[in-house]
Amino acid sequence: MALLEVRGLVKRFLGIVAVNGVDLDVRRGELVSLIGPNGSGKTTLFNCVTGFLGADGGRVRFRDDDVTNAAPHRIARLGLGRTFQQVSVFGRLSARDNLIVFLQQHQEERWLARLVRTPRLRRLEKEAVARAHALLDLVGLGEKADAPAGSLSYGQRKLLAFAAALMPDPELILLDEPAAAVNPTMINQMKEHIRALHRQGKTVLLVEHNMDVVMDISQRVVVLDHGQKIAEGPPDVIRRDPAVIEAYFGR
Amino acid sequence: MGRLTAVPLVAVALAAPWLVALIAPGQQRYIVHVLIYTALFAALALSYDLVVGHVGSLSLAHPAFFGAGAYTAAILATRAGWPFLADVAGAVLVAGVLAAVAGVPLFRLTEHAFAVGTLGFAVVAWIVATNWVEVTRGPLCITGIPKPVTTLPAWYGVALAALGVVLVLYLGMTTFRLGRALHAVRDNEPLAAAAAINPLRYRRLAFAVGGALAGGIGALYAHYLSVFCPEEMTMALTVNLLVILFLGGVGSLRGVLVGAVLFTALPEVLRLAPTWRLVIYGALLLVIVVRSPEGLEGLFRRRAGAR
Numbered sequence: 001m002a003l004l005e006v007r008g009l010v011k012r013f014l015g016i017v018a019v020n021g022v023d024l025d026v027r028r029g030e031l032v033s034l035i036g037p038n039g040s041g042k043t044t045l046f047n048c049v050t051g052f053l054g055a056d057g058g059r060v061r062f063r064d065d066d067v068t069n070a071a072p073h074r075i076a077r078l079g080l081g082r083t084f085q086q087v088s089v090f091g092r093l094s095a096r097d098n099l100i101v102f103l104q105q106h107q108e109e110r111w112l113a114r115l116v117r118t119p120r121l122r123r124l125e126k127e128a129v130a131r132a133h134a135l136l137d138l139v140g141l142g143e144k145a146d147a148p149a150g151s152l153s154y155g156q157r158k159l160l161a162f163a164a165a166l167m168p169d170p171e172l173i174l175l176d177e178p179a180a181a182v183n184p185t186m187i188n189q190m191k192e193h194i195r196a197l198h199r200q201g202k203t204v205l206l207v208e209h210n211m212d213v214v215m216d217i218s219q220r221v222v223v224l225d226h227g228q229k230i231a232e233g234p235p236d237v238i239r240r241d242p243a244v245i246e247a248y249f250g251r
Numbered sequence: 252m253g254r255l256t257a258v259p260l261v262a263v264a265l266a267a268p269w270l271v272a273l274i275a276p277g278q279q280r281y282i283v284h285v286l287i288y289t290a291l292f293a294a295l296a297l298s299y300d301l302v303v304g305h306v307g308s309l310s311l312a313h314p315a316f317f318g319a320g321a322y323t324a325a326i327l328a329t330r331a332g333w334p335f336l337a338d339v340a341g342a343v344l345v346a347g348v349l350a351a352v353a354g355v356p357l358f359r360l361t362e363h364a365f366a367v368g369t370l371g372f373a374v375v376a377w378i379v380a381t382n383w384v385e386v387t388r389g390p391l392c393i394t395g396i397p398k399p400v401t402t403l404p405a406w407y408g409v410a411l412a413a414l415g416v417v418l419v420l421y422l423g424m425t426t427f428r429l430g431r432a433l434h435a436v437r438d439n440e441p442l443a444a445a446a447a448i449n450p451l452r453y454r455r456l457a458f459a460v461g462g463a464l465a466g467g468i469g470a471l472y473a474h475y476l477s478v479f480c481p482e483e484m485t486m487a488l489t490v491n492l493l494v495i496l497f498l499g500g501v502g503s504l505r506g507v508l509v510g511a512v513l514f515t516a517l518p519e520v521l522r523l524a525p526t527w528r529l530v531i532y533g534a535l536l537l538v539i540v541v542r543s544p545e546g547l548e549g550l551f552r553r554r555a556g557a558r
Contacts, residue, residue, distance in 0.1 A: 073449045076445050082445055084442070088439060088441070089439070092438050093431065104428050111452060114428040114429035121427075125428065
């Protein structure tokens with residue numbers, strides 16, 4: 001069975017159908033890309049899957065749980081990580097804390113009990129700090145650990161957000177345009193990071209506009225247009241698909 | 252605040268009544284009274300900062316919890332004859348439960364709507380206190396609230412102890428894992444949800460703890476003055492707290508403490524007439540908001556950074 005299973009998902013905004021009965025499967029270990037022209041419903045689909053938008057119809061299953069319209073923090077807790085299209089960090093937290101906060105909820109879910117620094121909490125904190133430093137080093141932000149995330153450059157924040165999503169080692173990671181609005185060097189860097197995740201056996205669902213990135217790294221591509229799935233298949237098939245070419249370039 | 256600066260500060264705070272006796276023997280009673288007031292206000296401002304500064308919810312409901320605590324303690328002490336510590340504990344509990352329950356509908360609102368909703372709540376609480384005469388005696392005030400200690404230096408000790416308790420809780424709430432979760436919710440709510448944090452739970456937690464502590468301070472305040480009136484829980488209290496927070500430094504322990512000292516003790520010591528005080532507060536608020544939006548704390552940090 002698929003790790004993520006979307007069936008007949010529908011989302012309307014004030015009568016406009018943004019997502020219209022989309023089916024989507026992502027199997028364990030796959031790297032799948034979701035593409036489509038602007039306004040085709042990719043990010044809306046993402047937001048419905050992760051609980052940030054309520055779906056108007058259809059079902060979403062993640063692992064063995066029905067997560068249709070579940071709260072976003074619950075879905076995240078089940079092991080579905082995501083990044084946001086607009087660069088999104090906790091501006092006043094340090095880069096290190098930006099990462100730790102993504103792990104602590106998965107380590108323990110005490111809330112008021114955290115007032116007391118028990119030995120167990122200290123040990124978990126130590127583990128979290130170590131993992132945060134490892135991931136900061138991985139994305140080349142090792143020296144910025146103490147800097148407030150709000151003081152980082154756009155590209156650095158993008159890398160930080162990516163590293164944060166990796167902190168809890170999610171079963172499935174949804175990346176919303178990781179290569180958008182960054183320079184070519186960083187696009188390649190991102191591509192390598194994503195490829196590395198895939199090699200480690202992680203499951204990745206990618207929304208991306210940059211066709212080079214998508215065609216280069218995806219195993220399978222799903223194409224949306226006007227909220228509907230118009231094609232699905234390996235990159236070289238999608239590249240030649242007449243429906244896809246029409247959606248992108250018009251007749 | 253570094254440990255090295257904190258130690259002498261605590262020492263000065265503890266020795267203050269005796270220092271005052273040395274420096275201004277004729278004025279001791281008055282100055283110690285101002286110190287008690289300052290300590291209570293600092294504690295109240297810290298409890299308010301848990302909500303405004305650390306989860307970023309601009310609540311205007313704080314006087315309601317302050318008043319609920321004050322009335323609970325006053326009624327338990329005068330009518331039921333409860334001992335001091337028991338009625339203060341009752342006040343903390345009642346105000347905390349009130350804040351926890353009120354937080355459920357109030358946090359369905361966000362940002363401006365939340366501020367207006369909490370303002371409405373505070374106004375309703377004030378109207379209830381004014382008109383529910385059988386319980387609160389309304390404008391006649393509850394009088395004769397017993398004083399557990401009678402000398403001013405002893406009261407100063409009580410106020411400092413209360414400030415100490417609030418301070419410890421404030422530090423516990425705003426550092427380490429709990430503080431990190433609260434700050435994540437404040438900085439970016441959707442991202443916090445993506446980090447598996449339930450934003451509402453942490454907002455309500457800060458609101459309930461802030462409310463409970465405000466109730467405890469209200470109880471001490473009522474005991475100290477031995478009288479409590481509905482006017483103590485109007486918008487004026489919120490304005491005072493906002494001035495302390497925003498001029499001192501929202502979300503910063505040092506900023507809030509400096510703000511509390513400056514805007515409780517100084518106006519008293521300078522014997523400012525209440526009308527002039529408002530004019531000066533207004534002017535200062537404008538200057539600080541324009542010149543240093545992070546309050547005095549922002550100025551401290553910039554000076555420290557420039558060095």
